[in-house]
Amino acid sequence: MDMASIKCLINSISRFVHLVSSQRSKPMPIQKDYKTIVDVLKLLKPLLDEVVDYKIPSDEILYKECEELDMAVNGAREFMENWSPKLSRILSAWRGEPLLITIQSSSLKICSILSRLLQSSSSGSSLIGLQHCVQEIRCLKQERVTEYLEEALKSQRKDTMPSTKHLMKIIELLSLSSNQELLKESIAVEKERMNVEVSDVRGELDQINQMVILVSHIREFMVKIEHLETASGIPIPSYFRCPLSSELMLDPVIVASGQTFERSSIQKWLDHGLTICPKTRHRLSHINLITNYTVKAMIESWCQENDIKLPTNSDGFNAISVPSPSDRVSPEGSIHTDSNSTSRSSLEVGSVFEKQMKDVSTRLSGEKSNGCHSSEKDHSSPKQSCTHSRSESATSAVSSNDYAPPAFIKVSGISNKHENVNELSGEITSEHPVASTPNKESAMPSRLSGKHSLISKIKAEGTWTDSPIYPNRHQLLPFSSSGSDELTTSSHVMKLIEDLKSQSNEVQTLAAEELRLLAKHNMNNRTIIGQCGAITPLVSLLYSGVMLTQEHAVTALLNLSINEDNKAMIAQAGAIDPLIHVLKTGNDGAKENSAAALFSLSVLDEYKAKIGRSGAVKALVDLLSSGTLRGKKDAATALFNLSIYHENKARLVQAGAVKYLIELMNPDTGMVDKAVALLANLSTIGEGRVAIAREGGIPLLVEIVETGSQRGKENAASILLQLCLHSPKFCTLVLQEGAVPPLVALSQSGTPRAKEKAQQLLSHFRNQREGAMGKGK
Structure with missing residues (x-):
């Protein structure tokens, strides 16, 4: 040697x-x-x-x-x-x-x-x-954490609880002190257990099962030492805490095993492909999530008794509000029934448009309607609409480049036929509450009767009601700040239009706000306001130096754009450049609503190109990079619609959209599906593919194929297919990231579209390999 x-x-x-x-x-x-x-x-x-x-x-x-x-x-x-x-x-x-x-x-x-x-x-x-x-x-x-792990496992084998000292050291050395970190650890250990179970390594499986039990002990220990309390110091009962995350359940749901969990926590568990109940360890017969209205009501009652104000989620609505028995709508705005609720917590009916566009620019702000209502009673039955959240927008649904819809829908991806997305409504309200009955979700029609589509029932307003900048804002209003359902008159609107032209900023603000609220709920009001000529002065106010006036004006225009005639008039009034000005200079709420308004206008085919050429793309990309979460979602939605027009794809890439979309592929952003859907459109051009690879998108795409949502997997596979078909170099990079195993799994258990993309990729890999072997001979 x-x-x-x-x-x-x-x-x-x-x-x-x-x-x-x-x-x-x-x-x-x-x-x-x-x-x-x-x-x-x-x-x-x-x-x-x-x-x-x-x-x-x-x-x-x-x-x-x-x-x-x-x-x-x-x-x-x-x-x-x-x-x-x-x-x-x-x-x-x-x-x-x-x-x-x-x-x-x-x-x-x-x-x-x-x-x-x-x-x-x-x-x-x-x-x-x-x-x-x-x-x-x-x-x-x-300090060796394995020493403490060994001691904890010894205790478990003796059917005793690991010592406090050992658990505290494990928590400290592995940074498992937060509920979210424990949730991630639970998911990670369970995934490892499933992988080992498949490989049938007996000794290792027994060891990992012990680790699963250890994580449960750590969670129980954390609950004991945290003494989880409200801000007022009142302890939160253990039965109101999620068994998985240990946090107060704001949206409790029942899984197939009969156990109740917080929706967001169990959804993360299911999204990772885990089909074992975290509490009973029994396999789930299905992954439907059914809202536990009993526990929800108990939590709300307990909060009321203890004078506890429930937290609101990022979308600005009360995450724990309990609907009446006739208004069975979850906080996400989804209808959940015993047999048809899905783990995606979204209203999914037959039409692809309804699935894709259901939350294109919804606004659940302080101005919210109660429960689930039909929109204007003259246009649809009460059963045909309900309040939607912003949690899922068109961009999270499907890429437009290669989606083959069901035969009864003559569209590809998100249709560019504006008659199919007639209206983008501010908020769903009606004089009549919806009576909910079991199993109604599957019976809901895929297309609404009358001339207004489901999109006309979707909320379009942004957040402004709780703005700390204007604490006395409510004193300005002569009527309810939640909006007016009353039919206005032409004479009253004409008076408001005169006020829009006033030299007084306060008068202008009041007039813009009232028009905004009049247009928020009532379809007839939108028609009257548009016909009276309010659009041109509202467009002028987009250049107002008063931020609140500007925000009211842009939101009023957004609400008015629900009406197709108004949409055309807004476009003809030259609103595109003023809207871009708001995108660049407005406050957060104004920017969000400006992005949503641009989306609304981009539904008109002739304006996709015009908006793309106007400079709006750069402003939307800036909002995508540095806006609020809601602003980013609105920007992504607008950019997605613009990317349907081929010439705009290069503009998006040149504006740097790919970099920010890849950053938004981080699961913590809650925008993975939206980002991947938009990237799927951009991957159809060479510049887009190069940018995706350059910005480090390939590893993330492979990861989404493995762990993403069904829609995310479809679009990620589609992007990888585009990359591999057009570049041997990209194909090599994809293979180096270990794409084959998740693609094989997707080809066997994904949706039909996902299976097709995965099979095409795997076939391409085989052809490449056989070709290389042939050259070698």
Whole structure:
């Protein structure tokens, strides 16, 4: 045996040191331990270099130890390379720490051997370096989380609860102190258990089952020590907390096992493909989520009794409001029934338009209607509409480039036929509440009767009612700030139009606000306001220096645009440039509503190109990058509609949209499906494909194919197909990211469209491989 084993070890150390030094984007649970070991290996490497450079006589013992250390270093490097933030922290520490212990032990043995070899053939400086290395290794007495894990597992095997000390150390060392981190850990461990279950590795499965139990113990321990309380110091009863996230249930739902969870928490669990009940450990017969109205009512009652104000979610509505028995609508605005509720918590009826466009520019602000109502009674039956949220917009539904809809819908993706998206309504209201009966969701018609589509029932207003900038805003209103259902008169509207032209800013603001509210609910009011000539002065006010006036004006125009005639008049009044001005200069609410208004106008085919040429794309991309969450959603919705027009795709890419869309592919943003749907449109042009690859989109797309929603998987597979078909280089990158296993799974268990895309990709990979083999012959 020669110096080859030492040289291999030196090379492995260099690779490992480089990897650890460059690991900044995704810190591991035991990252600090790895960095400490790297410091030791940096001291050891010069000594090994000296042995090779000066050909110092060595023996078999050194070679053997070098081989063992080489295996441990390479194992640690591969472990780091394969690690992902989505993996279990507990299992990562359990598998990663033993490698570090082996490296530490083996390094010490090599130093001992080198000490003997260098005594006679090296300078004093080498021996000093060796002594320093030995001292550093011996001083490594860091806390090992595996020690606490082992003790906790021992307790569990004895059917006893792990000690408080051990649990606290595990929580501290692995940063599992927050409810959300524990939820992520629960999902990660369960996914690992499923993977091992498939591979049928008995011993490992038993170990992971113990880890699943340990996570449950940690969660129970956290609940005990947190004493979860409200802001007023009142303890929250354990039965009002989600068994999965330990947080107060704002939207409790029942799963197939009969257990109740917070919707957002169990939805994350299901979205990762987990079909085991987190509490009973029984397999779920279905993944439908049914709102638990009993628990919901109990929580609301408890909050009222204790004078507790419930939190509101990011969409600005009360996340725990309990509908009456006749108004069974979830906070997301979804109708849930025993057999037809879905885990996506969205109203899904037959029409692709209704699915795609259901929340294109909904606005659930402080100006909200109660429960579920039909829109104007002259245009649809009470059963045909309900309040929708902004949680799902057109862009999250489907890319327009290759979606083949059902035969009864003559569209491709999001249709550009404006008659199918006639109206974009401010808010769903009616004089008549909707009477809900079980299993009505499947019976809902896919297309509404009359000339108004479902989109006319969708809310279009933005958030302004709770603005801290205008605390006394309500004093300005001569009538209810929630909007007016009363039919106005032409004479009254004419008076308001005169006020819009007043020299007084306050008078202008009052008039714009009243027109906004009159147009918010009543279809006839929108017609009267448009016919009286209010649109032109409202467009002029978009340049107002008073932010509140500007916001009222743009929101009034958005509400008026629900009416097709008004939409055309707004476009003809030259509103595009003023709307872009609002996008650049307005407050958050005004920017959001300006983006929604541009979307509304872009429904008109001739204005897709005009808006694209006007400079709106750059302003929308800016909103996509730095706006509020609602603003980003509105910008994505508008950009999606503009991207249907082919020439606009290049404009979006040139404006830098791809970079921000890839950033929005982070699940924490809640915009993954919207971002991927828009990227699917942009991937049909060369510039778009290059930008997607350049901005690091390929790894994220592969991840979405594996863990995303059904719609996200479809569009991610579509993008990857575009990349691979047009570039062998991109195809190689996709393969390097490990795309084959998730694509195989998708080809077998995805939706029909997802299966088709996955099969096309896999077939392309095979053809590429066979072609390469043929050339090799």
